[in-house]
Amino acid sequence: MASSRDRQRKLARAKFDRQLARRAEKERRRRRISAGVGAGLAVLLIVAGVAWIGGAFDSDESTETAAGDTCLWTPQSVTSNPDLKEVGTPPTKDLPEDGTETLTISTNQGAPIVADLDVASAPCAAASMSHLAGKAFFDNTDCHEITADGALRCGDPSGTGNGGPAYSFYDENVPDAPEPAPSASAAANKTVLYPKGTVALIGNPPSSNGSQFLIFLKDFAPAAQPLYPIIGRVSGGLDTLDKIGKITTVENATGDKVKPKDKITIKSLSIGPAPAPSAAPSASAQS
Structure with a gap:
């Protein structure tokens, strides 16, 4: 069984990776919008609209808080240990x-x-x-x-x-x-x-x-x-x-x-x- 510190690190790492992925996607969208400026106002509006629909301007922190798990519950086998009781998690x-x-x-x-x-x-x-x-x-x-x-x-x-x-x-x-x-x-x-x-x-x-x-x-x-x-x-x-x-x-x-x-x-x-x-x-x- 993994140690408590390993489980905590795994949860923290997964949360950090999700944050990095969201921020990278947000930055890619921002760059696509900036690249369209030279093509004229019409193109800029179209790209900005697509980015808005895709959620580029959503709050990154609030999304991450809703997605992240606070606790990790590790299943234990009642077959291996009949003294345990199934009560959900x-x-x-x-x-x-x-x-x-x-x-x-x-x-x-x-x-x-x-x-x-x-x-x-x-x-x-x-x-x-x-x-x-x-x-x-x-x-x-x-x-x-x-x-x-x-x-x-x-x-x-x-x-x-x-x-x-x-x-x-x-x-x-x-x-x-x-x-x-x-x-x-x-x-x-x-x-x-x-x-x-x-x-x-x-x-x-x-x-x-x-x-x-x-x-x-x-x-x-x-x-x-x-x-x-x-x-x-x-x-x-x-x-x-x-x-x-x-x-x-x-x-x-x-x-x-x-x-x-x-x-x-x-x-x-x-x-x-x-x-x-x-x-x-x-x-x-x-x-």
């Missing part, structure tokens, strides 16, 4: 690419967990989460793991770590590895890149994301290159995170001590527009 273009959306997760562990989904930094992840939420993909599924890094792992209906939708997509917004500190102490070289409340994706394999996501229950400073693309931050329900963080773990089917002893079930997961900021009270209202 999100759109590839005309997707939101700025602002935030509100991610609300209702569980059996207390008040809903509310997070700000970072559409600007991770538009494809936001589009995928919205698509899956609309299919009720996450509803009535268990978060099957509390990782050694201190994160709750959810989004796999199979509970195996191999499940997800029958498509994948590349990483967005993976933190850069920090520069090594001059101190020789290993502790001094650790930088928290995933603060408590960070929502991130986890791919299997890495850089091949689907539906599985992490909610960090404590600060995490990776010792190696960061792997998890950040998609949001928890803004409400921190008491629920604290409660989940106290749940002990037991061995799962593979012998790893990461399975929550108490079941953690997502009752529903929804995504909606971020609430508009409340208006400041007027002077008359304050008096």
Whole structure:
């Protein structure tokens, strides 16, 4: 499978090639019009009319924006991996690419967990989460793991770590590895890149994301290159995170001590527009 960077370069290159082709055609038409000037006004008008009908004077940028894909969804085989589910794919273009959306997760562990989904930094992840939420993909599924890094792992209906939708997509917004500190102490070289409340994706394999996501229950400073693309931050329900963080773990089917002893079930997961900021009270209202 091609790496996420290769896929991003391929999309960017294809878009750039389309832009060059359109600009070259526009320049050829311009030259044909200019060459006809010496033949007289009548010829010039005819050539200009043909060029106008052919779209020589259309906005290149607006055409290119409409034609370009925002995201690439790579099909995955349910035959090769029966833990995957066919749920279609999100759109590839005309997707939101700025602002935030509100991610609300209702569980059996207390008040809903509310997070700000970072559409600007991770538009494809936001589009995928919205698509899956609309299919009720996450509803009535268990978060099957509390990782050694201190994160709750959810989004796999199979509970195996191999499940997800029958498509994948590349990483967005993976933190850069920090520069090594001059101190020789290993502790001094650790930088928290995933603060408590960070929502991130986890791919299997890495850089091949689907539906599985992490909610960090404590600060995490990776010792190696960061792997998890950040998609949001928890803004409400921190008491629920604290409660989940106290749940002990037991061995799962593979012998790893990461399975929550108490079941953690997502009752529903929804995504909606971020609430508009409340208006400041007027002077008359304050008096």
